[in-house]
Amino acid sequence: MTWRREHTELTTASRDAVWRRWTTASAWVEDDPSLAAAELPSDLRVGSRGTVKNHGTPRQTITFTRLVPGRAMEFVINLPLARLSFPHSMTETEHGLQVTHAVELRGLLAPLFGVLVGNGIARGLPEVVRLVVTNALAERAGSAPATAEQGDRAGS
Amino acid sequence: MSTPPLVDVVVVGAGLSGLTAARRATQLGLTTRVYEAADRVGGRVWSTTVAGVHVDLGGTFVGPGQDRIVALAAEVGVSLYDTYDTGANVVRWRSQVKRYRGTVPPLGAALLDVARIQATIERAARQVPCGRPQDAPGAAALDAQTLGGWLRQQHASRTARDLFDLVSRTTWGCDADHVSLLHVLHYIHLCGGLSSMLDTAGGAQESHFVQGSHEVAVRVAEQLGDAVRTDEPVTRIDWDDDGALVHTDRGSCRARRVVLAVAPTMRRKIRFNPELPAAHEQMAQRWPGGVLSKAYAVYETPFWREQGLSGQGLSDRGPVFITFDASPHQSREGVLLGFVGGPQGRAWDELPEAERRVRALASFADLYGPKALEPIGYIDQKWGADPWTGGGPCAAPSAGAVVPYYSHLATPVGPLHWAGTETADRWSGFMDGAVRAGERAAVEVLRSISTQADSTQADPTTEGAPA
Ligand SMILES: Cc1cc2nc3c(=O)[nH]c(=O)nc-3n(C[C@H](O)[C@H](O)[C@H](O)COP(=O)(O)OP(=O)(O)OC[C@H]3O[C@@H](n4cnc5c(N)ncnc54)[C@H](O)[C@@H]3O)c2cc1C
Numbered sequence: 111m112t113w114r115r116e117h118t119e120l121t122t123a124s125r126d127a128v129w130r131r132w133t134t135a136s137a138w139v140e141d142d143p144s145l146a147a148a149e150l151p152s153d154l155r156v157g158s159r160g161t162v163k164n165h166g167t168p169r170q171t172i173t174f175t176r177l178v179p180g181r182a183m184e185f186v187i188n189l190p191l192a193r194l195s196f197p198h199s200m201t202e203t204e205h206g207l208q209v210t211h212a213v214e215l216r217g218l219l220a221p222l223f224g225v226l227v228g229n230g231i232a233r234g235l236p237e238v239v240r241l242v243v244t245n246a247l248a249e250r251a252g253s254a255p256a257t258a259e260q261g262d263r264a265g266s
Numbered sequence: 267m268s269t270p271p272l273v274d275v276v277v278v279g280a281g282l283s284g285l286t287a288a289r290r291a292t293q294l295g296l297t298t299r300v301y302e303a304a305d306r307v308g309g310r311v312w313s314t315t316v317a318g319v320h321v322d323l324g325g326t327f328v329g330p331g332q333d334r335i336v337a338l339a340a341e342v343g344v345s346l347y348d349t350y351d352t353g354a355n356v357v358r359w360r361s362q363v364k365r366y367r368g369t370v371p372p373l374g375a376a377l378l379d380v381a382r383i384q385a386t387i388e389r390a391a392r393q394v395p396c397g398r399p400q401d402a403p404g405a406a407a408l409d410a411q412t413l414g415g416w417l418r419q420q421h422a423s424r425t426a427r428d429l430f431d432l433v434s435r436t437t438w439g440c441d442a443d444h445v446s447l448l449h450v451l452h453y454i455h456l457c458g459g460l461s462s463m464l465d466t467a468g469g470a471q472e473s474h475f476v477q478g479s480h481e482v483a484v485r486v487a488e489q490l491g492d493a494v495r496t497d498e499p500v501t502r503i504d505w506d507d508d509g510a511l512v513h514t515d516r517g518s519c520r521a522r523r524v525v526l527a528v529a530p531t532m533r534r535k536i537r538f539n540p541e542l543p544a545a546h547e548q549m550a551q552r553w554p555g556g557v558l559s560k561a562y563a564v565y566e567t568p569f570w571r572e573q574g575l576s577g578q579g580l581s582d583r584g585p586v587f588i589t590f591d592a593s594p595h596q597s598r599e600g601v602l603l604g605f606v607g608g609p610q611g612r613a614w615d616e617l618p619e620a621e622r623r624v625r626a627l628a629s630f631a632d633l634y635g636p637k638a639l640e641p642i643g644y645i646d647q648k649w650g651a652d653p654w655t656g657g658g659p660c661a662a663p664s665a666g667a668v669v670p671y672y673s674h675l676a677t678p679v680g681p682l683h684w685a686g687t688e689t690a691d692r693w694s695g696f697m698d699g700a701v702r703a704g705e706r707a708a709v710e711v712l713r714s715i716s717t718q719a720d721s722t723q724a725d726p727t728t729e730g731a732p733a
Contacts, residue, residue: 115361119625119628120624120625120627120628120639121621121624121625122618122620122621122624123621205624205627205628205639205640206624206628236583236584240613244613244617247617247618247621
């Protein structure tokens with residue numbers, strides 16, 4: 111059973127800049143307001159492990175399952191009887207670069223975890239993707255990264 | 267040094283309100299001069315041409331009951347046409363795209379809750395006296411909270427709160443958490459209710475101007491001729507009970523009366539000598555302008571009409587959260603207008619032009635399909651960045667800023683009178699309110715000058731206007 115939600119932004123940011131944000135631990139914390147800390151190995155490859163810590167929750171181990179420079183990246187967190195994965199992809203189109211972040215749950219308990227954890231993560235996806243592309247743009251312009259406050263959390 | 271010229275009334279600000287005040291004052295036989303800080307007249311109404319098509323960058327729509335702006339436009343030969351309202355509206359909500367008819371989108375079970383909140387707001391708004399919000403029953407308590415805080419107190423569903431955030435962004439240029447509930451209720455009452463404020467057919471979005479709203483300002487200014495000085499901000503006003511000396515960087519002008527037709531927050535940019543009562547400075551600080559931007563995409567044809575869509579859309583995704591069909595009158599091109607505002611609007615405003623364009627077009631495509639990504643022209647206007655209008659569409663007083671300060675908005679101080687849409691007693695915040703306020707200020711000035719003339723005749727020791 112698979113449960114999936116995704117969010118796509120169209121942007122003028124460059125592939126390289128987005129890729130750097132996907133693969134740099136300090137950028138993860140800047141781009142995802144729910145993250146308190148992230149640690150990634152410097153030589154990322156499929157099978158590499160890192161850790162992420164959300165505010166108010168214990169540190170979790172993540173494993174990279176896909177790394178296609180400038181195109182796609184995916185990492186997973188193993189849950190009891192379910193696998194939580196985060197596929198990232200980008201596609202060049204004639205109108206700009208399409209950047210997609212998804213959250214996917216697979217396994218027997220996927221529907222349950224979808225309700226328990228997936229929905230919360232999915233709600234935050236638009237803000238994260240917008241921060242990734244905005245900060246990727248800022249990287250080119252050489253300005254300070256945007257924060258969640260300057261960013262664009264919709265609604266209250 | 268030569269003596270500065272003397273006029274009956276100096277008007278500060280050539281937005282619709284100031285221009286109307288000057289026009290009416292002239293019609294009443296008063297001599298006028300209008301100082302405008304920007305290099306153009308119109309203030310929060312402005313227009314341009316994109317791919318050969320006219321677009322309104324600021325105030326656009328008018329509706330039933332807004333008879334003063336409609337009358338002014340008719341007087342200067344600017345005509346109206348109906349906003350395109352045929353076919354289904356479209357909403358993108360919680361990642362799903364749906365078609366619907368009418369003002370309220372199909373939001374499932376949450377719709378009942380939206381209706382409950384709407385009815386409660388309408389009832390409460392009717393309790394707030396027009397032009398005297400501070401006298402409403404429980405005014406201080408209403409003013410102490412924001413619209414957002416009140417919605418939570420009412421246990422409004424998340425959908426209802428998100429929907430009212432969209433209403434708040436379009437109307438006041440801020441989220442519901444940032445605007446005084448008392449102001450919201452008063453504002454709604456001044457519009458005659460939520461429906462007349464929000465609807466297209468029968469509401470404030472019913473029509474727009476063939477030649478554009480800016481053309482109304484341009485034509486009024488043309489009629490006023492040399493009296494209007496653009497690119498000349500007023501920097502200081504020396505005043506006493508008999509009149510004022512109005513300073514700009516290029517010179518000064520004596521006036522029996524001054525009409526300040528600038529947004530409340532813009533009053534702070536002028537030095538007053540003697541200083542205004544402290545509440546005026548505080549009010550100017552606590553009545554900031556909202557942040558609302560507009561994005562226009564021009565297409566070869568209004569392709570959404572072929573799909574049975576009206577061009578009116580709503581989205582919880584952003585950055586564009588509301589769209590309208592703003593296609594020109596009797597012309598083949600199609601124009602989509604999108605509003606961008608609230609916290610997302612501020613972030614979007616900061617982006618480079620190319621990125622703003624891509625994101626706005628992606629929003630249009632969310633609602634109307636990939637054809638929306640291929641316009642023949644695009645432009646956006648960021649009102650939050652405008653140096654002289656203080657943002658838009660209008661002032662958004664925060665919690666606690668209405669009861670203590672409302673009465674200072676329009677009450678004259680010596681020879682200083684106040685106009686601007688925020689001071690209007692109907693349709694405040696709209697172009698119609700701007701015109702009403704200008705008309706009121708002109709009459710007020712005439713009365714005040716006549717009263718002074720009467721008392722001067724009665725008292726032979728009184729001298730004329732100040733040097
Ligand atoms: C994006 C947007 C959409 C809108 N949509 C609508 C709509 O559809 N329908 C509607 O009815 N209304 C709409 N409005 C609101 C409407 O445009 C305003 O209510 C109206 O134009 C305000 O007119 P005003 O004359 O009161 O103020 P302003 O237009 O702000 O005029 C004030 C003038 O004073 C000048 N000024 C400021 N300081 C000084 C100084 N020191 N010296 C000299 N000049 C000075 C400014 O440059 C400005 O020209 C919208 C506004 C915006 C921004």
